[in-house]
Amino acid sequence: MQATKHISSAQNPLIKKILLLKEKSRERKKTGLFILEGLLELQLSIGAQYEIETVLYCEDILESSESSGILKSFHSDQLISVTTEIYKKLAYRDTTEGVIAIAKSKDHQLSTLKFETKNPLILIAEAPEKPGNIGALLRTADAANLDAVLIANPKTDLYNPNIIRSSVGCLFSRNVKMGSTTEIISYLKKEGFQIFCAALSASKDYTTVNFTAPTAIVVGTEHSGLSEEWLKNSTQNIIIPMEGQIDSMNVSVSAAILIFEAKRQRKINK
Known part of the structure; x- marks a missing residue:
């Protein structure tokens, strides 16, 4: 050398x-x-x-x-x-x-999104701001081998060194795209995805819904949750039942629980 x-x-x-x-x-x-x-x-x-x-x-x-x-x-x-x-x-x-x-850097526009499977499972995060949370979401997506991660209404530069560091390079190993909430919802509906939004209102226990069709799991910020636009277009809002005194968890922890339930269902329904 x-x-x-x-x-x-x-x-x-x-x-x-x-x-x-x-x-x-x-x-x-x-x-x-x-x-x-x-x-x-x-x-x-x-x-x-x-x-x-x-x-x-x-x-x-x-x-x-x-x-x-x-x-x-x-x-x-x-x-x-x-x-x-x-x-x-x-x-x-x-x-x-x-x-x-x-x-x-690469092009992360939604229009460049392609899948290698006919039954994709994807994660969508709306307006995440903290690089550490984005990095953790990407690590979870890599661990579950998700087909894509979409950032709706991005507020943070994807190539922020803190995102690369906290994702341990999973930014590179995942199919990551960005777009507005409106654009992503339009895309999901066009492509026949069911949309499961993590939300407190009008929600079902996440273990009772069927994740085996083409699925988008959508999470918002811990502070403000998901926008009304997502909730209006949700196939079904889902919730992780809490047994303590608080009603929320870190967004990456919540996403991991939902994603691996979807993976579990898909594994036993092969």
Whole structure:
């Protein structure tokens, strides 16, 4: 593995560019580039056919032959070695494998959505704001091997480093699309999906509904729930019965419970 360049100055234009991409959503949108950090994230992005523009690595932090092997798959002019000081300035995590990459973002418009199965199971999250929650939803979607995750009325840049970090790279392993609530509802109806909205009003116990047809499970924010537009277009509102003193759970926990009930039903009805 031989990089063609080495950077040791924090004033280097590329280092300044990476910091901007890391910190500014506007810069990511303007350039179509984003930053990812870590070996797993890099592997998943490559597997999802993301175009990697540049890889920075710190020789003193690289811990495994696997890391070196991944780097050998890049051309030397894509690789840049950096000092430990520079790497720590760029890194988002305390524990890391010494690899940071600049990658090109993909098109996440709803119009590009395609399925590989005739009976898809998808998750829809309306207006999620917290990157940690979005990341957790993507991890759940990956664990269940969902056919897609749709973000309705997105409020957060999908390539926010906190989303990539909290999803442990599952942003790359899932089929993620975005659109307005109106657009997504129109799409679901056109494609014959049943729509199950997690809501408190006019709801049935989630274990009593049938998830075995093409299904969209829709969750809202913990603070305000789902918009009226979703509730009006729901096939059936569903609820997870609570036995304590509160009436809600973290959105990613709720989504996981609903998703894996759907998976359970589909498994026994094969």
